[in-house]
Amino acid sequence: MTRRYTKDHEWIESLSPTTARVGITHHAQDLLGDIVFVELPAVGKAFQTGAEAAVVESVKAASEVYMPLSGTITAINEALIAAPDTINRDPEGEGWFFDITLENPSDLDSLMSQDQYQTLIQG
C-alpha cells in the first residue's frame, strides 16, 4: 500500500496495482471546519488529473476535491451523504470519498510522499 498526497490536500492510496482510494487529508478537514455536505461523482465517470471530482461544503465554505490522477470512478462512499461529519472525524480512514481505476498506475510515484506533504503544510 502506498499513500500519496497532492498540493490540494487530497490523499490517494493504492488498493491494487491498478486501483486506488481517494480522500481529503486531516489538514484539509481542519482548514474547512465542520463539514455539512458532500457531493460525490457518479460511478463509471472518468476524470483527468486535476479535474473537479467532488465538492465538500463546510459551515464556512464550499471546496472542490480534485482528481489526484486520471482514472474512472468505481465506487463512492455513500455513507458520507448522510454523515458528512465522518470526514472531520476520520478523514484518512472511514471518511474516504471514492475509489478509482488508474489510467496510468505508475503516475502514483509522481505525487508527494507523506514526508513531503508534511513539509508542505508546515511551510
Next chain:
Amino acid sequence: MLTLPLADCHDALNPKWAPFAGYTMPLSYAGTLTEHLHTRTHASLFDVSHMGQAVLNGPDTDALLRSLTPIDPATLKTGMMRYTVLTNAHGGIVDDIMVLRREKDTLIIVNAGNKAKVCDHIAKHRQGDVTFTLLDNTIILALQGPQSKTVIASLFPEALDLSFLTHRTILWQGCEITLSRSGYTGEDGFEFYGTDAKAARSLFQALLNHDAVKPAGLGARDTLRLEAGLSLYGLDLSDDTSPVEAGLSFVIQKAQRENPTFLGHETIVSHLKNGTPKTLVPLVFQGRQPIRHDTPVVDDADHVVGAVTSGAFSPTRGDVVALAYITNPVPEHLFAMVRGQKLPLMRTNLPFVPHRYHR
C-alpha cells in the same frame, strides 16, 4: 489588521482566527457546529469588541435621533435600549445600531465595518448642542444561551430583574460596566459594554469559569443570528436597501410614521404605503447543501429574480436557511442555482428558529 483588546485571553484558548471588518477575530474554538449547539442549550461567551461604542451627549440628543433614525425618542426612557437604523437621504441604511439610554448619556453600538462612515454621517448632519464620540479600545462581551441567567445570578444577582432590551450599570473591580439583557442569537442573554480592558479581562475569565459557559466565535455567531432571522450589515443591509425592503419596518415607530422627521423618510414612508421594488424573503431548502451569499435565485422559467444575501446550513433545524432579495411581485416558486443544480426553495416566516428572549 486591528486586534481585540482581549486578544491575549483568546490566544490562551487557541481559537482559529479570521479577518473580519478590519479585525482579527476568533472564528471558532471547539468548532462552529459545537459552539452553535452549545449556545442553544447552555451558554456561550462571545467577544464582539470589534463593534464600536459611541456616546451621544447634550440637550439636542433627541433631536439628533429624531432626524437620523426612525426612533421616537420620547419612548426611550433611561434603562431602555432599542434596535434601529441610521438612514440616509434616499432611504437606505447607513448602519443598523443599538441605542441605549443611560442616565448621563446615550450609548450607540455601531458595526465594526461602519465606524468611519457613521462618524462622517453624524458629523455631516449633527445640529445644535450634541456631541457624538466614538470611544477607543472598548470591550463588548456577549453571554448568550438559556443558561446565561444562572451565570448572571452567580456574578451579578442585581441584574437578574432585567428584561429583554433593558440595561443597568454594574460595578466590576471598581469599573462601571453597562449590562444589558440583549444579544444577537435569538436566545436569552446578556451583553457587557465596558471601557476598561483590565476589568474586562477578569470579567471574561470569571464568565468562562462558570461550568455552563464555553467560548464561541464569529462562525457560530453568524449561523445563530441567521437562524434568529437577524440581519447582518454588508450582506442583508446596505446603503441601498430601505428598512422596509429589509423586513425591518418595526424600527419605524408610530410617531415617526404619523409625523416623520428622519432622513430619507419620503422614500421609506412611500415603501410602507405603496410597497417596495424588492423584498428580503426568508427561504428554506429541505436539504443539507448550503446556499450561500450571492447565489442567484430563479423562477419556474429560469429567470433570475433575486440573489441570496445570507444562507447557511442550520445546525438547529438540520436543513438550509437563507435570506434573499427578490424583485416584487415575488414569484410563487423559487429556486437557488448552485453549481448548475436548481434547488427548490420554500418561503417561510422569520425567525427560522423561535426566539427565547426573556420579556
